[in-house]
Amino acid sequence: METPTEFDNQSYQNINVQEVLSCKVKKLREQYSERYSKSIHVLTAVDYSIDGQSEERLRQAKTNYAGERIILIPYNLGDFHWIGVIIKFKVDEQIELAEFINPVKESNFIPDKLQRKFRNVFPSTVLRSRVSQIYGDRQYSAFLTIKNLLKAVKESEFAEIKSSNMNLSHIQVTDDRQRMNCLFEDQSLN
Structure with missing residues (x-):
């Protein structure tokens, strides 16, 4: 029986993105609990073709949780095309980071529409594009x-740790970089 964490070429298009992402976030937090002080929430995937669903998820990100947190929102644009949004909130509820990730090369996705929806809920924040590992095929x-x-979650947390520990010796910083490199070298989702 196939589980959300097992992939093969036939299942890339038919996976439950929210379920797999939630499972991976949970596993990441268990593996590196000392590194993740913020809560991380994976919201229900947005079907981009349904009016109001995007704004509804963004309002949930804003009002259903409190404190420092990271919100992940998968978006199904249709025709097997997925993008993701990451929003990082500070303790005072201000947005520290808001980015969308589109991993499809030569995509016809128009980010202006998503930006307008984002500004309806967060008028003073710009949703920026994040560089991703681009793959030519929507599948x-x-x-x-x-x-x-x-x-993005890993980089966000490691950047925070690094900036809060700027007085570390050269050897300690090198050790952190080596650990970071080991983590990023993991090419699978395991």
Whole structure:
């Protein structure tokens, strides 16, 4: 029986992105609990063709949770095309980071529409594009969206740790970089 964490070429298009992403976030937190002080929430995937669903998820991100947190929202644009949104909130509820990730090369996705929806809920914040591991085929966009959102979470937390520990010795910083490199070298979603 196939589980959400097992992939093969036939299942890339038919995976439950929210379920797999939630499972991977849970596993990441268990493996590196000392590194993840913020709560991480994976919201229900947005079907981009349904009016109001995008704004509804963004309002949930804003009002259903409190404190420092990271919100991940998968978006199904249709035709096996997935993108992801990451929003990082500070303690004071201000947005520190808001980015979308589109892993499909030569995509016809128009980010202006998503930006307008985002500004309806967060008028003073710009949703920026994040560089992703681009793959030429939509059939892998669900897999790559999950992978890129996880990478964004990891980078966000490691950047915070690094900036809060700027007084570390050269050897300690090198050790942190080696650990970071080991983590990022993991090419699978395991």
